Amino acid sequence: MQRRFVIEAVLVATYGHLLVPSRPIDYVVPYSSIAELYEMRDGADPVMDDPDDDGHVKAKINDLIAFFEDPLNRKKIEKAMQVPWRESSPLLLNEMIQFTVVHGVDNAHYGETFDPIETELLLTGIKLHIPLLSDQFEFQDRLIEAGVPVQVYDIEDFEFAVEEGISTEDLEMSNEP
Numbered sequence: 001m002q003r004r005f006v007i008e009a010v011l012v013a014t015y016g017h018l019l020v021p022s023r024p025i026d027y028v029v030p031y032s033s034i035a036e037l038y039e040m041r042d043g044a045d046p047v048m049d050d051p052d053d054d055g056h057v058k059a060k061i062n063d064l065i066a067f068f069e070d071p072l073n074r075k076k077i078e079k080a081m082q083v084p085w086r087e088s089s090p091l092l093l094n095e096m097i098q099f100t101v102v103h104g105v106d107n108a109h110y111g112e113t114f115d116p117i118e119t120e121l122l123l124t125g126i127k128l129h130i131p132l133l134s135d136q137f138e139f140q141d142r143l144i145e146a147g148v149p150v151q152v153y154d155i156e157d158f159e160f161a162v163e164e165g166i167s168t169e170d171l172e173m174s175n176e177p
Helices: 009-014 031-042 051-069 071-080 116-128 137-146 155-163 168-174
Strands: 003-006 025-030 097-102 132-134 152-154
Touching (some): 003 132, 009 025, 025 031, 031 071, 097 116, 116 132, 137 152
Parallel strands (some): 025 097
């Protein structure tokens, strides 16, 4: 059974183990986080502290940008961008990984507590009833403090989330009135 996670695109480029899952994965990515890849690639600020790591991650960011710019993938993304909260058709990276791009629309509902990309991540998780993957402890703490009704896994717990984590069906059942 395929697992779905909401994630920022840059995390897939940063954490190599996300590209070798033990089961099929669908990474659901808000479009705004794809746009952020260009800023990270072209910006003067390093993505990683270590220069060698920074060069490696920027190369992976370039690979991910090229994947999203592939003509077939770009066409699927453009179609999703026509309607708010529409999901793209699956973008197949390989037999184990696919991406789904969501045309998230920032909503002020959580705007005071979270930045626009964080807001789109959590709203995507809520709307689609799927958990988030994050590497930011502060973001995870704010989610808990704000009582946001979304499951979040730390990147370090990725294998647990894939193997034993809450499935989409579990989340849908827990969100029923």
